[in-house]
Amino acid sequence: MRTTIKRLNKSLLATSIAFLLASQTASAKSDDMNQVYQDNCASCHGADLGGYLAPALNSATLKGRSPTAMRTIVLAGSFDTLMPPFYGKLSDDDIRGVLKHLQNTPKQPNPAWTIDDTKKSIKVYVKDESTLPSKPTYSIDDMSNIIGVAARGKYGRGEGSKAVFINSKTHQKIGEVHTGTAAHIIEFNPANPRWAYVKTDTAEIFKVDLYSMQVVRSVKTGFNGPGIGISRDGKYIMAGSFVPHNATILNADTLEPLKTFELEGVDPDGKMVSSDSGMIVGTPYADIFAIALENAGQVWVVDLKEGFPVTKIEKVGRHLHDAFLTHGGKKLMIAAYDDNIVAAIDLEKREIIKKLDAGCVPHVGGGSAVVVDGRTLGFGTNFGDCDKTVVSVWDLDKMEVVKQIPVAGGTESPAAHANAPYVAVDIISKDRRARTVQLIDKKTLEVVKTLDVGGHAYFPEYSADGKFLYISAGYNGDEVVVYDSITLQKVASVPMESPAGIFSRGRVKYMTRGLSPDEIGQSK
Amino acid sequence: MKITQLIVLLAGLLAFASSQAASPYAGQVKAGEVCAQCHGMKQPGVGSPFPPLAGRDANYLKTALKQYRDKTRVSELMNNIAGSLSDSDINDIVSYYSNVH
Incomplete structure (x- = not known):
């Protein structure tokens, strides 16, 4: 009897050891797969x-x-999306393992990223900035002629991911910086033409010296989120994240974090929610940032003074995302995906002026506004897949809808310029329409031409002088195509891997694409 | 020969000719849909394991695509992808890639 118990104990022990070991390898495996x-x-x-x-x-x-x-999707990629093929990048075991891991793992809680994490993440590539050249090391008439392109790279990371800078008079590449993961947004310092800031999909911000085309510093403010804005004096940056739910004000010079804001509030339905950061914008009219709390449906106005106090504007709309400025930067037009409206906000009085119909899932991108026959017209794109796809046009003086122009499909980003006759919108519906960009005549407000750009064409942008229209041929295009803005003839192509957003430095002069530089003058 | 017969014959010939004429423009569209994810429109992504197609010999490309389609050359990925291509798709794609420099 004794021996039996002993034996039983032994076998029990062996089983439990084996079980322990097995569960350890299982969790080790899961950790590995999480790393992959x-x-x-x-x-x-x-x-x-x-x-x-x-x-x-x-x-x-x-x-x-x-x-x-x-597994097939992971191996071969998913056609007409950014999903790349991982054949040859990941082993078959890793692909099967990571899929199993994902099918067994719930969405994780929002991971923490504190102001200390941000501080510790600062990397300095150029210690003494006084050693940098005092003027551009290449020939350029005006720094406003620089156009930056977020070249994602096929894998959204690695050697293919860069910010590429082009002289928009010659259409020649003047420099590029590697960003490790896909570049998403490029902002230009309004006070000093030498600095640009590139934000990546993984919320790293690179401070770029445009004179020598190199990165001088970088910082990581979270795990992802596109939001970034620069104050009018060029001294502050504010960056916001989806993961975690916060936003941080940084010193634009050193990238040192100054204050972090936890993004939460009562949403338009009365529920207290934690929120992604939507657009963040500095304005030429005052020393403030405006930030959209996507899920809380609020816009916060942050004063750039001691303590960075916040004024909260509530009930702006459900699922806020992007916005553009008008009237010298005193008014903000912000899109609400789930309400199908654009809310006009008075940044001076810090209140909602009006909500305007904006089509189906309005996504205004960088927005556009043009003065036509004395009226300031705003243009809004919409990326919802609805029966009726339109671009909304608003009279920004009267704050009313002027027209909803039928276009070929969902749209993501409008481009306009005071000197160009057309407003360009990118059709993104997932079929051959995605190759095209449509041109709306500013005066007649009708679609007058469709350009077949190739690839997944998106993010049109005019050069600072308005003479050229730049369009990303995107994934499956691998080039930026340049058109004459009046004849719409193709004049150049700049090859790069999976180009996405295009950002003209001219934007700092005209605030919102399409307005004349005089518009900013109104605020001074 | 009656005139109608002649017209039918001519129309047939024209249709035959146009179905055989490879179009690099149609090829560019098809390549963007089917090939570019791995092989790129001009070159594959930096650090990717896929061979470039742009500028390659047209006969080589055509033979390889047909072999992949007919599974006489075995590759799990390529047999699947090429399996969906018609002869004219292949001609168009080859005419695009072989003319990119």
């Missing part, structure tokens, strides 16, 4: 498995999906 995910997938699908540019991948969203079908 973080290193290859998280910049698009979210560090918390909650999605970002690309869909959420977790036990809830992947429930019932066939591992074989998913």
